[in-house]
Amino acid sequence: xxxxxxxxxxxEYIKKQIARTNKKDYENYVISRIIHxxxxxxxxxxxxxxxxxxxxYYLADLYFPQLNYFIEIDEGHHLNxxxxxxxxxxxxxxxxxxxxxRIDVCNTTxxxxxxxxxxxxxxxxxxxxxxxRSGEFDPWDxxxxxxxxxxxxxxxxxTGDKVAFRRIVxxxxxxxxxxxxxxxxxxxxxxxxxxxxxxPKLYPNGAWENFYDEEKxxxxxxxxxxxxxxxxxxxxxxxxxxxxxxxxARVKDPLGFILYRFRGIFELDEDSSNYKDGLVWCRTxxxxxxxxxxxxxxxxxx
Numbered sequence: 119x120x121x122x123x124x125x126x127x128x129x130e131y132i133k134k135q136i137a138r139t140n141k142k143d144y145e146n147y148v149i150s151r152i153i154h155x156x157x158x159x160x161x162x163x164x165x166x167x168x169x170x171x172x173x174x175y176y177l178a179d180l181y182f183p184q185l186n187y188f189i190e191i192d193e194g195h196h197l198n199x200x201x202x203x204x205x206x207x208x209x210x211x212x213x214x215x216x217x218x219x220r221i222d223v224c225n226t227t228x229x230x231x232x233x234x235x236x237x238x239x240x241x242x243x244x245x246x247x248x249x250x251r252s253g254e255f256d257p258w259d260x261x262x263x264x265x266x267x268x269x270x271x272x273x274x275x276x277t278g279d280k281v282a283f284r285r286i287v288x289x290x291x292x293x294x295x296x297x298x299x300x301x302x303x304x305x306x307x308x309x310x311x312x313x314x315x316x317x318p319k320l321y322p323n324g325a326w327e328n329f330y331d332e333e334k335x336x337x338x339x340x341x342x343x344x345x346x347x348x349x350x351x352x353x354x355x356x357x358x359x360x361x362x363x364x365x366x367a368r369v370k371d372p373l374g375f376i377l378y379r380f381r382g383i384f385e386l387d388e389d390s391s392n393y394k395d396g397l398v399w400c401r402t403x404x405x406x407x408x409x410x411x412x413x414x415x416x417x418x419x420x
Contacts, residue, residue, distance in 0.1 A: 126260055128159055138165045144223040145191045148235055149180050152189070155239045160257035161185075161246065170332070178218060183280070184255060185245045188218040189238065266292035269408050275380050276405040282369075282377040286317050289366040289378050294409025307364065309409055316363040317378050327396075330367065330381070337365070337384055340396030349393045361386040363399060364406050380406070 126134070136153075139146040149165060167181035167188070180189040219241065221234045249255035262268045266288045275281045275292065283289045290297035293315050295308050307313035318339070320330035325343035330336070341348040355361070362385050366378035383406055384399035391397045 128258070128260060131260060135163065135165045144193050144231075145179055148189075148191050148221055148223060148231065151232065151235045152180065152239055152242075155236060156242060158246070161242075162258040182242060184258065185242065185249065186216055187242060187245060188216065190218040190220050192220055192222045193224055264288065266408075266411065270410050272408065274405050274407050277380060277382050278404070280379070282371070282379040283366065284375070284377065286366075286378060289317060289380075290315055291411040292408050293364060293406070294411050294414055296411040296414045304363075306360065308414055310362075310364075310407075312359050313362040313364060314360045315366070317366050317368060320367045320381075332381075335382065335384075335401030337399040337401075338396060339399065345393075348396060352391060352393050352397060355386060355397055356388060356391065361388075362402075365399075382406075 132153075136146070136150060139149055153163060162183055164181040164183060165179065167178040169176040169178055178188045179191045181187070219238055221231070221238065223231050226234075246255065264282070264284050266283065269275045269279075269281060269292050281292075283292070286303075287297050290305055293307055293309075295305055295315065297305060303318060304314045304316045307315055318328060318337070319326070320328050320337060322328065325341055325347070327340045327342045329338045329340075331338075341351045362383065364383050365381040367381050369377050369379050371377050382401045383403040385402050387398040387400045
């Protein structure tokens, strides 16, 4: 029986990304032209890239994550919001560290649009050459992207790497836990003391009202099913020795797939945790050491 894939092939991925712009005529044209002119399958692109900011979010029209390069396509409505766009660009820069490349498709000829696209491709290729020369460019490989082996070889993962895994078992393997069986939301770390590998839903879900403040690096974990269960949960963890957690939060990627994204190492704030508000976990480190799961005994969890 063939081994199941937990990633999209490049063909599947590109089809789904382009399909997201099908109902936006100019956007679809510009993105398609840029991708075809670039003609480089080592370079990953994302359409409608979600960018969180303090009071909401942005959706960047086109993003090249390996190059930290964003593109915004200005259609008709941008003529009436040019000042707002300047503010947006400044805000955008504060969030991601760069300003977006803007392509004007309003009141321009098709040749002018094509020229802008071609100039953009030249800028992308220039950045690509610089990254390759400095050794900062890793070719896009969908299988390696979600493989724990990729990060085990690096020896660590950081929040800046935007590490994510398709399965809980892969996050455990990156931490050295050769883990099979029923996939719970957490497992004890095989090497580091007082540490859990945690895969939480950091949003209200069922009996839990969880919240993550990314800027402050704080997770609030609160059971809302009943006062009794919340008190029991808080009491258990205040008395438990496992007060350190390596966190892979459950999220959805732009294509709707479930991912477990690394958020850092957190420790229980015993002073801020209480029976009314629940548990408070504070981020203490943006990176975690990885371990080779192939060197540890296979563990079955039921």
